[in-house]
Amino acid sequence: MTIEKLSTNTVFGGEHIRFKHRSSTLACDMIFAVFLPSKAKTTPVPVLYWLSGLTCTDENFMQKAGAQQYAEKHGIAIVAPDTSPRGEDIANDPSYDLGQGAGFYVNATQPPWQAHYQMYSYVTEELPQLVEQHLPVSNKKAISGHSMGGHGALTIALKNKDMFTSISAFSPIVNPINCPWGQKAFTHYLGAHCGIWEAHDTCELMRACDNTLPCLIDQGLDDEFLKEQLLTERLTDIVKEKQLDVTIRMQPGYDHSYYFIASFIEEHVAFHAKYLAQ
Numbered sequence: 001m002t003i004e005k006l007s008t009n010t011v012f013g014g015e016h017i018r019f020k021h022r023s024s025t026l027a028c029d030m031i032f033a034v035f036l037p038s039k040a041k042t043t044p045v046p047v048l049y050w051l052s053g054l055t056c057t058d059e060n061f062m063q064k065a066g067a068q069q070y071a072e073k074h075g076i077a078i079v080a081p082d083t084s085p086r087g088e089d090i091a092n093d094p095s096y097d098l099g100q101g102a103g104f105y106v107n108a109t110q111p112p113w114q115a116h117y118q119m120y121s122y123v124t125e126e127l128p129q130l131v132e133q134h135l136p137v138s139n140k141k142a143i144s145g146h147s148m149g150g151h152g153a154l155t156i157a158l159k160n161k162d163m164f165t166s167i168s169a170f171s172p173i174v175n176p177i178n179c180p181w182g183q184k185a186f187t188h189y190l191g192a193h194c195g196i197w198e199a200h201d202t203c204e205l206m207r208a209c210d211n212t213l214p215c216l217i218d219q220g221l222d223d224e225f226l227k228e229q230l231l232t233e234r235l236t237d238i239v240k241e242k243q244l245d246v247t248i249r250m251q252p253g254y255d256h257s258y259y260f261i262a263s264f265i266e267e268h269v270a271f272h273a274k275y276l277a278q
């Protein structure tokens with residue numbers, strides 16, 4: 001597996017690097033971004049994987065959240081993949097919530113999507129293998145994300161508890177099987193049989209488990225997508241009922257944007273740093 005360095009920027013004392021590689025899982029060229037703290041020059045550092053939301057690439061989080069200053073402080077690398085396979089010859093849709101930019105972190109089984117839309121395997125297998133082969137990182141991993149990426153972070157970690165130390169999410173889609181974004185994506189990618197969808201639904205995964213990894217979720221109360229798409233209250237009820245180690249904070253005045261993420265990312269990085277250090 002080879003990777004090509006596209007650009008580097010010094011930021012907060014560390015280095016932001018964009019890489020391009022041929023993904024065998026997605027059968028296309030992919031770009032991902034990495035922040036390496038200065039500590040990585042002398043010792044392998046743990047990694048926080050960040051999964052972005054609808055319409056995003058590797059760039060939104062790295063340019064808008066300001067997370068690098070906290071990752072530098074705690075000596076943590078950040079890896080931000082793209083949100084779907086990309087390319088002119090790859091299935092797409094004119095709407096913003098399906099196709100390129102909207103991979104939903106599942107492995108599609110339905111045509112025309114299944115040839116390339118294998119984001120679950122990309123994030124859980126190919127990408128960490130590539131990162132650990134080419135970069136000065138340890139095998140300790142945490143995961144976080146926003147909206148569709150919050151759904152990805154939660155479901156991927158709940159299905160791979162041995163792989164990650166901790167999970168966090170901003171404004172995650174917690175019950176995709178019951179919201180328009182999720183129902184549309186899952187119908188296209190996984191088919192119309194709803195039983196299969198539950199394996200990628202945070203509420204269903206938490207309902208079925210007795211313990212989770214340490215988990216922190218922040219949700220803005222003024223989020224325009226809260227009531228129709230994100231359905232946070234449903235997860236709050238399950239967490240209470242099952243007494244799970246999940247902190248859900250409803251934050252007054254905050255919306256769905258990166259202004260919200262930038263306001264609380266310091267606490268999320270510190271949360272993960274505590275578990276990555278153990």
Ligand SMILES: N[C@@H](CCC(=O)N[C@@H](CSC=O)C(=O)NCC(=O)O)C(=O)O
Nearest residue numbers: 053054055056060096146147148149258
């Ligand atoms: N209608 C909007 C929807 C796109 C949007 O809000 N994307 C969010 C994630 S939403 C859930 O996954 C986002 O992170 N946007 C990028 C950003 O930098 O803010 C539209 O198409 O504009």
